[in-house]
Amino acid sequence: MTGTGTQADPFIIMSAADMYAMSTAGGADVYCKLGADIDLNGTQYTDDFTPFPLNCAAFDGDGHTIRNVYKAAPGGTAALFEVMTSAVVFSGISMENIMLNAPLPNIFMSQTSGASVTISRCRFAMDITTTSSATNTSGDTKCILHDGNTAVNVQLSSFIIRAHMLKYQPFMSGGTLASSMFRISLQYLQTRDGTEGALSAFLINVNMTDCGFLGTVKLLTSTSGAIFYFASGGEHTNSYSAVVFNSMKYVYWDAYIRSTCIWRYTDNSNIVLRNDKGTSGYIKSFEINSMKNAATLRNYGFNCEG
């Protein structure tokens, strides 16, 4: 690696080996920057991937891409990055073709509690398989984006997530989600109803503003009265969901809605939107054409140019 690791002269990372060198070369005051795309295909890390160490104050992808990460650990753990400092700014990076298979895989994990990551201007395209059938009634917050030791704030980023889940795993718990876009394809076999459902919502106590969700969520087994928690808790403003929900009875967008949020209308009377936080008056149900009309959205208080 070139550079000295200062903010003015960051370490320039050119390869997967350089990424792993951060483990010893980095530190809480160290700055790192990608100098090239990194492709793990055909490398020694192809079949034996371990989390990239994030041992720095800031990791700047500088527009580069890390691609082709594969980790299958059906009985173990799978994570993309290990956060080794208390706070990291993670920016300007695209993650492509990331495949994680584990009971509860994570993008960011940490060995110690109190770690935090600020994600800015990043893109993630991932294929996730979760194999955990554990019941969660104690608020275990091992999420797709982070584990229970790591807090994450996200802005100006996008996520494509295709997930095959035994039971659906939360995407994010706590933190903020701002000006970000999602395309999700979630398929799962077993429901989480009642208390477990709320504690395993896709978004748990996330403060969200100006975010959009497209895609599908599908329950693969026929279950009467099945519930999917899109959100539980948190304060949501100016966000929308155009997600298509299949094979479930109730979808909960159970957050504190502080300004107009939009929900895609479904003519499937079997699906009922629920919001028990008492602020459902701000959730508007629109057909697709109306969701694509800026003037209509503004008429109902949704802030949208165009």
Added chain:
Amino acid sequence: MSMSIISGRNEGFPCIPDVPDMHSTNLVVPYPGAAVIIDGTHCDGFPFTMTSSDLPGSVSPSVPYPLALMTVSAGYNSGFPAVRSAEFVNEVSFSQLCFGDVPIDELFFGSTEIKFAYCGGGTVFRKY
């Protein structure tokens, strides 16, 4: 940063102008050189994957094995799903491909979806 509806972006739904549109949802498998192999001389005949690098002299994939070809056939294993190798499949059977515990509906060789597979001039797999 607030949302905008921009022609040609995000399928017409509101988007964040500074956040580039996302990739196609058709993800490409990580390893273009990887394939599911059934070879009676390795792995006790069970399917396994190899990368584009040369196959090691001793192949012993770690267990549990994430990719398994399970078949359902009334005449085998009392009709319950079972992992089988190609040489033991001698009748037509419908299969559910599983990745771990989860059914999958797409199988790729490199970046090409597999719809048919052949062995010895005969069709051994067809996607319905």
